[in-house]
Amino acid sequence: MTRAIFSCALLMLIFSMDTMAHAIRFTVNQEPPAVIVQAAFSRTAPLVDASVKIFAPGNETLYQTGNTDKQGYFTFLPNEAGTWKVSVDDGMGHYDMMTISISSEFFTQKEIIIAGDPEPKQMTLDAIPVVYKIIFGLALIFGLTGIMYGIKAKKMVKT
């Protein structure tokens, strides 16, 4: 039985390596005059035909709307420097909003390319390998189980 459970656990761990089933990852390329963004669940699973909304800096009204293509890409042409907001929604409950900082150099330089998610929080979490995150999550669950078991055992000893 132990061997079977261990094998199942190992298989599940292997299949969940290329994970992030719901977290949307953004890759941004600033190629003046365009900003190209790719939205994907993982390296092999782009968000296809997802609804995209773009908000200009300091403005809550929509600048542009559209949909991602078959590879999860969409493009827009910013007209001013500042922090742009981009939201992506696949209509299945998977939604995320990101910010893109467009500097004034964007409009003067010929080509600037910045790859990767510009949000520092996302970048930090993305930098951790998925397998470590899985192990961390499992450790939390088993740790919590141990704590609960310990509390119950202590209560039992007292009574």
Add this chain to the structure above:
Amino acid sequence: MHIADGIIDTNICMAANVASVAIIYLTGKNTPMEEIPRMGITGAALFVASLIHIPFAGTSIHPGLIGIAGIILGKRAFPVIFTVLLFQSLIFQHGGLLSVGINSLNMGAGAYVAWIIWKQQRIPEYVRAMAGGFAGIIIPVLLMTFEFQLSGYGKGIIFLFSVYLIVATIEGGMAFFVVRFFRNIKSDILS
């Protein structure tokens, strides 16, 4: 099946979080000591299983093992589902902290219905297992669709159901094999 933050109204999400905490108290109180390791192992399986993504029709679907959790844990499945969803939102940004409650209520309802089906002794065991596994997915999808309709969101009932019907069928099959496995090894985990 994890609803992300920003889709459902914040007030509804907050109410769902409060309701979830209350249900955790009700379903988790007086948990016998011997049930805790079972809850931990089921939680670990749920945590890893729902990270396996299958790209489908431009979106991402994954197994949930919600029905199986309901069959194994009964009403104790709810605190486990809530904990797993909380860790998934913190570590993987699946769903979101604000929508942990509403996601837990959706999936918890699936596990509860699976448990109700599992308790029907008149029905053959393997049929109960398959129906439980199927219900574990289809009930949360039903609730999720209803919530999407209320929020005026989503690609529509037909699209959602056609996608998740496949997952529910797979889960029904998985529940069958899980129950058969535990019966073959004469485990008391299903007692």
